[in-house]
Amino acid sequence: MRARAEELRRLLNRAAHAYYVLDAPELEDAVYDRLYRELEQLERLQPGLISPDSPTQRVGGAPAEGFQSVRHRIGLLSLDNAFSTEELEAWYGRLLKVLDRPGPSGDDLPALPMVGELKIDGNALALSYERGLLVRAATRGDGESGEEITANVRTIQSVPLRLLLENPPPWVEVRGEALIPDHTFAAINAERAERGEALFANPRNACAGTLRQLDPAVVAARRLDFFAYTLHLPDAWTPASGAADPARPLSQWQSLQWLAAAGFRVNPNAALCPDLAAVEAFFAAWEHKRRQLPYATDGVVVKLDDLRLQADAGFTQKAPRWAIALKYAAEEAPSRLLRLVAQVGRTGVITPVAEFEPVGLAGTSVSRATLHNADRLAELDLHAGDTIVVRKAGEIIPEVVRVLAELRPPGAAPLQLPSSCPECGSELVREEGEAATRCVNSSCPAILRGTLRHWVSKGAMDVDGLGAKLVEQLVDRGLVRSIADLYRLDAALLASLERMGEKSAANLVDALEASKQQAWHRQLHGLGIHHVGAVNAKVLAKGFPSAAELYAAAQQTPERLTALHGIGSEIAQSLQQWFATPSNQGLLDQLKQLGFSMAAGEGELAASANSSAEATGIDGREVLAGRTFVLTGTLPSLSRSQAQALIEAAGGKVTGSVSKKTSYLVAGEEAGSKLAKAESLGVPVLDEAELRALLASGP
Template identity: 40%
Template sequence: MDKADAQRRIEKLRTKINDLNYKYFVLDESEVGESIRDALKKELIDLETQFPQFITPQSPTQRVGNVLSGKFAKIAHKSRKWSLQDAFSEEDIMLWYERLTKFTTSTNFDFVTELKIDGLNVTLWYEKGKLEKAITRGNGREGEDITHTIRTIKSVPLELREPITIEVSGEVYMPKASFEKLEGFANPRNAAAGTVRQLDPKVAENRDLDLFFYEIGECDKRPQTQKEVMETLNSLGLRTDSHYKHHVDIKSVLEFCKQWTDKRSSLPYDIDGIVIKVNSMESQKNLGYTAKAPRFAIAYKFPAEQAVTKVLDIIIQVGRTGALTPVAVLEPTLVAGSTVSRATLHNEDEIIRKDVRIGDTVIIQKAGDIIPEVVTVMTDLRTGAEKPFKFPKECPVCGSEVIKPEGEAISRCSNTSCGAIMRESLAHFVSKHAFDIDGLGEKVVDQLIDAGLIHDAADIFGLHRADLLGLELFQEKRADNLLNAATKALDITLDKFLFSLGIRHIGEQTSQIIGRFLQNKEVPNELMKAPSKREKAQTSLFGDEEVDADMFPIPAIMYAMERTSLEELTSIEGLGDKVATSLYDWFGEDGNTEFLQKLFAKGVNVLKMREIEGKEGISGKTFVITGTLESIGRSQAKDMIIKNGGHVSGSVSKQTDYVIAGENPGSKYTKAQELNVQILSEGDFLNLFE
């Protein structure tokens, strides 16, 4: 290739790559795959290496420059960069709206709202379409030159789509997914700020920053409205956040703020509020500025997802598997729109690592679906009166020894008959996806235990009407309802029965895998009979053959497990070592064997699981559900998937086929976007069953 051909090819490649980058980063359109963009860029790099005389600063290959030798240069802004007044409630927004009419004769305002990206404000200068400078906000009048790191951001054009001279401002941010790969920063905002101030641009290039633009300063021709500002930025190739919206009245603005207060965690980047601007540039000019901020704009700040409060006490909760979980009792405080008075401390190791003490001032957080937790202790506010917490050596409920298996973070009560374990186990045993027995709430269970009527879950099936009517909480109707529910629950499918046992690490889907494995084991015919307590009734209703074909009684389960090795369990697809060991150990304990025999004696009749007739598009697929489903509940959606041969997972991975996104989806939605997992609306999901 001669010089002339090389120059023409280089120019064409630059134009094409810039056009593809514009479509991908600004318009969110993928004309070609990433591999194609990479191939074009590689060809350009090869040609520029061969013909270096044709390299220009605006080439897509020249984003990363040399390492700076020292401090960042200070540069004066062409126009002042103002801070915005904050609003923390709907009332604050309305007060601002009322003040607008005091400074102009107009009462008919329209507005533009923009998501307030939680990042670092920067200003870029383009001279005849070419990037000249990038500057931090600094003190609003003077900032630092960070051109070398801003050039590394792939969505920032080194050359605009028009050769105009313009000053633009935006927010540099780090996507959540990129932040999770980094260490040493408290949050994505700090990571973004630290990255743009790196002397070596290669560090910035490897950290995957991004930038949204939202403001035009000095330029050849200013737009007449803020809406036109956003449209102009996009047309020039400067990426804007697509969620901005034009509103004809303040009521619509308030609704927008409310919607995003609920949806904020669904985004792949952090936002901390909504910026509200009067749309008309003429009105903005007439409204002017105070000494500190423009009158024509305000920043609505979301209710804090983090808050400062005091630790009043630390208590221990005992779960159904005996796990001891420390919980911080807090001075009630508002976090993410709700009052929080307790936060998890997870385990003893976390208390030690964070050095949480009774009386400490702490920062707590609540984000998305996550329960409140203590993030950090403000040790500089300690007075000396704070008390270190000593993790108990004995169970606070039953007084038994607390054990902490080697290699595990969780401490557990060693007494399987502990009252707390029994209460939590009972709640699990009667839950919807287990025996599904209504009428056994916490207060009822406590009264039954205190009266000596229940010592374990099997005793539920031995309750008598006369015993219940002697208790404070029971009248005739309530007693009859509970007894009827218990009788109805005696017939249960194998998967639900296994789930009801509350074995560690074994959830609904794992129970199905284990159930299908067990019911395919060969078992002697004499073990395939109904419980003796119900044998006559079953035979008279169905006849021996049909009952035997449908049942997999408790003795059959025990027989099958006795003849299954740990190695065989471990080899079952979908189980893994931890689940297999937990299952094997549970069935090997004498106390559990006695409990199973007791259930059989009380008349519990376990039925085989039906063979699944897989539905195309669902069978063999893995689903994750996030957010609130309006027409069907999450439990019903889960049942629909499982009954049609699909799997439901609690987390998103590369193996996930679909994420079903309801209202106010959480972090799983973001993860799906990052991994390019197909996202289904509730309607899309239901269409799979048509």
């Protein structure tokens, strides 16, 4: 019985791969169904025969209660964008400079092979395989962590549950794009229309919503697809000798071939381009051909082909230097302006918004677009009833491109921002040299709503159950007048509000209470101080582990603030102004009385002290400044990310490949080819103990 079950799994998985990935069916539907039912019966009779790669396990189990946040083994960075071939050429010039390959003045730039891939308009996924089996799938999230949606991704037929390799690596990380094809999207919307349900705006939004469904059966019914485009393998891994598995890829082009051989669906419209001219030709050729594809695309992704050169090029803070997204020009459409409204943000900034007759752009209906500020409004010279031209910036954000003044109605009045706040009536202020117009009334309901939404957001206090609609109710009814008032609400009062039951109210009170234990840097970020985002809050919280210390520095020694990496005079001035405001001082006092520490806990202090002491050495210097490190193999007690953090905190730089410019190779077990290359180039090799000693004493 076990042998038959294994044979059926093999036949069915091969047939599914042929049908969903290769578009070359091997079995008739009736035959596939008969074999599938036979396997189901065997597994029902003997549950011990069920395996994770069985096709019967693509949909199964009860709906999830929610999604857990998981940290990516390898981060998912965004790509920088280019919107013209001139910007592409500028990127290429910067890449050559980073690689130390500038061409002679006046001559053509040196040619580097690149890969052109269509930019699929879907949702990025990170797939983790161990010993060939899919063990985890996650959304991109913030690039470092995402939501674990393995059960949902297992329903995507073009995602292999087991890699088609004889001897798979111990782990494989695959990146790709989940999508809903156009014809499937149309069918889904037709079904929803028949049931009287709201229609999805476009395939990308439908895909994003589908991936976050709590019931995998719903995901399976939506029939998502997946294209793989990036591969990460262990440093020291090479295929077993004698196996039919593909060789370890040395380039992006070979990576795509490796992914296809392992069982993934790879977009067939990629091209290996020998030089920049070939990339530009590829981009031009697909500008119109892409309209004939059965899925949405909005540009071309250009990647340096050689993986070693990719490692040499490295990354900026948010994107790889060796890749760029070259976007097609956004579709434009005319429309008639209906009205100009002014929105008030959480910092009091007034944003003019144009409302116009709905137009279809990039698969969605658009009827609103921000005009940013008074300067942009004046630049457009907008009048009542104007005909405007609208597009989607990056095919995502609606914007007004220009006004067709020749179609302006006779006697139309020019439009400008109001002189008083539309929410509270206070006089608006525009500081000299600033683009923003602001309401400076801290009691303004709009500012309060924005402040509360920011405080409870995922990046700050992460309070579940307190959405925008509930915040609006609390403010409009006068139940909450500050952040502190949130913590004075009781379950009985909350349960009396619209769309709130007793259980939801009790859960919200518990979530608010739990938020008092959030880390100090989250509390600081949640206060919404101008220019203090999540990253700066972490830097400030590490340098000043309590609100009292930060207050003292802001008021008395601002130079201590600007001494921190990334903290400039503008941020220091913003902190000084915030702490000098009596209402803000009162808020801090109230939060402390309600149980907030407004300071780093013991665990935070210990972690900060350990990393700082180890990173900066015995005398506080950045002991590794100007030195470049490469990490390889498995260290005894440090993960690679921990080792990298220590090196970078001490002023060092971590790259992915060994060269003559490498200062040190830090090697653990199974170091592999990087160790051999370092030895051949005479690069000093450190183990973990020697790295720690270097951090402690300096070079």
